[in-house]
Amino acid sequence: MLEKQRPWAIFLLELILIVLSGTVAWLLRFDFTFPQPALFLRTLPLLVLLRMAAMARFHLFHGYWRYSGISDALDVIKAVMLGSLAFLLVERWILRQALLPISFYFLEAMLTALALGGIRILSRVWIQRSEQCAKSQTAKSVVVVGAGCGAAMLLRELPRSGYTAVALVDDDPAKASVALNGIRVAGSIAGLPTVVDRYHPDEIMIAIPSATSEQMRRITEVCHRTGVRFRTVPGLADLIHGAVTVDQMREVKLEDLLGRDPVQLNLDSVKCQIAGRVIMVTGAAGSIGSELCRQLLSYSPAKLVCVDQAETPLFYLQHATSDSKIEKVYCVADITDRARMREILEQHHVQTIFHAAAYKHVPLMEHNLQEAVKNNVFGLLSLMEIACQCDCEDFLLISSDKAVTPSSFMGCTKRIGELIVAARPSGRMRCLCVRFGNVLGSQGSVIPLFQEQIRSKRQITVTHPDITRYFMTIPEAVSLVLQAFAIGNNGDILVLDMGEPVRILDMAKTLVQLSGIPPGEVEIVFTGLRPGEKLFEELFYDFERRLNTAAQKIFRTQGQLVSWPRLLAHLEVLRAESVAGVPHRIRAEVKEIVPQYQWQQTEDSQDFPSQVPAISPLYVFDIALANAHD
Ligand SMILES: NC(=O)c1ccc[n+]([C@@H]2O[C@H](COP(=O)([O-])OP(=O)(O)OC[C@H]3O[C@@H](n4cnc5c(N)ncnc54)[C@H](O)[C@@H]3O)[C@@H](O)[C@H]2O)c1
Structure with a gap:
């Protein structure tokens, strides 16, 4: 390459160009007759000498022509003008030889400028072309899905990242055979397998940032059939402030294929209720917390108090939130420990509580009735009482769709929680709860479980082919919880609109597709419904009216609720039954409080016997002491 040549080679090349330009100018001026060769040969050395001096003045003997640009072109022009001026001065006024025609000066200057500028441009183009050629031989080839703005941005970026696009596919008939950046639309998305057969790309890149979940599902199905690795650009929201870069390309995630598009919220209203206040989150180390x-x-x-009984997850939360400048306190504490909770609330002057601490696993809680009651019912009750005594102003309980017509004991405890929040007499503390279905990817949820099964056993266990669940992403559910907090009134049970339920079997199949494992290599096994598990979850009871709220995706429920004195009386019985520890009597009392509980008393003789000993004496003492105190 020229920049690697010795300077004398560049010097020689430029000298030859100057001599050639002068000769051609002479020929042109005299209609190719070449008169007075002696005069020409006498003049040429002076011309060349002055031109080379002017070139040296503007440092034009380097060979880095691949970077030539406007400033180099200007330098060439300046050097040529300086050289011509010097030549004219020396010729006419110093040597006093006025033998050359004036037009020769102009012609020679123009040809020299063209030759010196042209060689630089040509060599830049030639270097770039040969580099591109070399790169494209090692670059990975890509078929791009989409021929819109996202694809145009991606095509510009690909060569810089060692990729070369070989074809585009798009469903828009207006774009058939159109070329973007020289790459042609070779077919429709449905025809992707044929395009892949023709071009043999190393990868497929999906460049449709505005694709709906439905479109994404269809595209990934086709991509999966080709057997080629596929990735996607991030969504529109992530691209608003910048171009698509190959680093941003990521594997298609399950969230991209949810049955609906993620909810976008304006959370300004939340800000004024959170800013400057002391907020506590219980279950802070969990997925939702x-x-x-x-x-x-x-x-x-003003301060965030994070409470959880799980020490290591709380440690990770501390690490994950360490960047924020807001004051944070991380308390390892059990929410059923009244003294400890009172100490935390008083010490930090907590104003608002988001209560996410709970036991949530349906089959597990079927065998741990007392613990479920202790944590999800009496833990909540005691925390609300202490919060009220400590002058907290807001209390929000996270509930679950499992609280609706529950078939599980865990669901019943969540329903009792809702009843407590809704029926409790209004004091100074605003209490409300938010009910929603499953969140994607939470700890112990179906997706991480399926992913692990695909990785380790190449087998997925689904309890029933028809089982469905409502799904949301965790950030989406939490944004809605915050919005519900901003608009809710005391005693409200607010329900998040979760779109259509998703069939777990479809979700399992999609996860197999996204895993990149060839179809047919992962077996799906049906294991039967587990204790307490329902085929379909519901978001509302039959008797609940769903009322719209100021927020589009949040409903307020209106329905029969138990009176507070009656509920308290039942809770006392439940407390006593929990202490006694006879499973069917605990369930029977729970059914008294939640008549919709789908449990037949006759089952209980073989009902899941409690695996734990009767409730601990310490807990009995705790409750008794608490009652005496409160
Ligand atoms: N995950 C879901 O799909 C989903 C859906 C709807 C509602 N919810 C509800 O949201 C809440 C949180 O769910 P999650 O998915 O984050 O669960 P999770 O298990 O990830 O988190 C719960 C956290 O609470 C903590 N905790 C439990 N008991 C505690 C106690 N006595 N004292 C202190 N900390 C305690 C646990 O250590 C855990 O860190 C639950 O009430 C659950 O019913 C969850």
Whole structure:
């Protein structure tokens, strides 16, 4: 390459160009007759000498022509003008030889400028072309899905990242055979397998940032059939402030294929209720609690008190939130420990509580009735009482769709929680709860479980082919919880609109597709419904009216509720039955409180016997002491 040549080679090349330009100018001026060769040969050395001196003045003997640009072109022009001026001065005024025609000066200057500029441009183009050629031989080839703005941005970026696009596919008939950046639309998305057969790309890149979940599902199905690795650009929201880069390309995630498009919210209204206040999150280290903490920190609370009984997950939360400048306190504490909770609330002057601490696993809680009652019912009750005594102003309980017509004991405890929040007499503390279905990817949920099964056993266990669930992403659910917090009134049970339920079997199949494992290599096994598990979850009871709220995706329920004195009386019985520890009597009392509980008393003789000993004496003491105190 020229830049690697010795300077004398560049010098020689430019000298030859100057001599050639002068000769051609002479020929042109005299209609190719070449008169007075002696005069020409006498003049030429002076011309060449002055031109070379002018070139040296503008440092034009380097060979880095691949970077030639406007400033180099200007330098060439300046050097040529300086050389011509010097030649004219020396010729006419110093040597006093006025023998050359004036037009020769102009012609020679123009040809020299063209030759010196042209060689630079040509060599730049030639270097770039040969580099591109070399790169394209090692670059990975890509078929791009989409021929819109996203694809145009991606095509510009690909060569810089060692990729070369070989074809585009798009469903828009207007774009058939159109070329973007020289790459042609070779077919429709449905025809992708044929395009792949023709071009043999190393990868497929989906460049439709505005694709709906339905479109994404269809595209990934086709991509999966080709057997080629596929990736996608991030969504529109992530691209608003910048171009698509290959680093941003990521594997298609399950969230991209959810049955509906993620909810976007305006959370300004939340800000004024969080900013400058002391907020506590219980269950802060859990899936929902930790996302709550992350989102709350962005609303500038005065202090965030993170409470969880699980030490290591709380440690990870501390690490994950360490960047925020907001004051944070991480308390390892059990919410059923009244003294400890009172100490935390008083010490930090907590104003608002988001209560996400609970036991949530349906089959597990079927065998741990007393613990479920202790944590999800009496833990809640005691925390609300202490919060009220400590002058907290807001209390929000996270509930679940499993609380609706529950078939599980865990669901019943969540329903009792809702009843407590809704029926409790209004004091100074605003209490409300938010009910929603499954969140994608939470700890112990179906997706991480399926992913692990695909990885380790190449087998997925689904309990029933028809089982469906409502799904949301964790950030989406938490944003809605915060919005519900902003609009809710005391005693409200607010329900998040989760779109259509998703069939777990479809979700399992999609996960297999996204895993990149060839179809047919992962077996799906049906294991039968587990204890307490329902085929379909519901978001509302039959008797509940769903009322719209100021927020589009949040409904307020209106329905029969138990009176507070009656509920308290039942809770006392439940407390006593929990202490006694006879499973069917605990269930029977729970059914008294939640008549919709789908449990037949006759089952209970073989009902899941409690695996734990009767409730601990310490807990009995705790409750008794608490009652005496409160
Ligand atoms: N995950 C879902 O799909 C989903 C859907 C709807 C509602 N919910 C509800 O949201 C809440 C949180 O769910 P999650 O998915 O984040 O669960 P999770 O298990 O990830 O988190 C719960 C956290 O609470 C903590 N905790 C439990 N008991 C505690 C106690 N006595 N004292 C202190 N900390 C305690 C646990 O250590 C855990 O960190 C639950 O009430 C659940 O019913 C969850």
